[in-house]
Amino acid sequence: MAVATTNRMTGEERREHVLAAAKREFAENGYHATSTTRIAKRAGISQPYIYALFPDKRTLFLAVYDATVARVTAAFVAAAESVEGIDEKLAAMGEAYSEFLEDRVELQCQLQAHAAAAGDPDLQADIRAGFSSIWRAVAKATGADQERLVAFFAYGMLLNVGAALDLPEVAEKGC
């Protein structure tokens, strides 16, 4: 037989492909409703091979979440460095977040992570750490006070919900 291996990859390459596939699936269906079979199918590999790349489903989920945190943080910091003044920085960061809006995957990922964290102490610890890390990065990059930070993140959370629900009420305005 030997149907010809269409594409054999480096472990590292494959790992990133799996991460990308998992991101899409987790974003849409959440942690528990996403099966490793679906992720594997989307990544174009067999289901058991996932376990050669990640020790378990939970670790894969957290890897996806950590990557999202890293991307969001990087976008925020870059935006903040592009202008001067606290309010200007916050506005620029709001703009940056809007880019994530086009492809809602990033936002839904966060929402799913927060939901999954609620009932799972281990997950909760890691995900709270990720959230706090973004919070601290924004605080440091802007120098904003607690009140403005709360408003900024509150609006971000509303955008997340808007992305999940396809809300008409949350398709406009910029903070």
Added chain:
Amino acid sequence: MAVATTNRMTGEERREHVLAAAKREFAENGYHATSTTRIAKRAGISQPYIYALFPDKRTLFLAVYDATVARVTAAFVAAAESVEGIDEKLAAMGEAYSEFLEDRVELQCQLQAHAAAAGDPDLQADIRAGFSSIWRAVAKATGADQERLVAFFAYGMLLNVGAALDLPEVAEKGC
């Protein structure tokens, strides 16, 4: 054998007991990670009997969500009626929402509903309808403009996340 039925109830009574049990379970673990077995165990009945009270798990989940929407809406409307002035009404409603904070179940329920809705068109339609209904109720009860409504709901969403993650950053302030 016949171990003696400890407590036999009306269908309606039992239904509400199941709703209460389901609320706790869904709030903590979300739609997919909550099994009907766990709900039944918490409600003190056998698992199959749930299907005599609700046609399926999805309907039960939506019933829980609808009840939450009703409670939140009622609390908001009552708070708004207690004072005069748009800002005063919004502040009173923020106060009312804080009451839900003590028992985080209500907040987590919403977060879980939003997450479950993301990847399920049918669920999404119902849950978006619930969210919009709260939004409209608040708009009508306060007469606030879109900008203030966005800020109000944004803060609410942040509280939801705070409840799910046990965030230190979101344990203070009142809008």
Added chain:
DNA sequence: GGAAACTGATAGATCAATCAATAACTCGAA
């Protein structure tokens, strides 16, 4: 005795994870 409340048993599907095995690439030696 008949309706309403309730359970036991179970079918059928799915899922995370393990294991043994195979295919393909790398690179040094002949």
Added chain:
DNA sequence: TTCGAGTTATTGATTGATCTATCAGTTTCC
């Protein structure tokens, strides 16, 4: 320049657990 040994990538088969939903039957009350 080929051979082959070792390494890396990848899969098939399978296990045991779990979950939704159904159905037939039993208890309890009026």
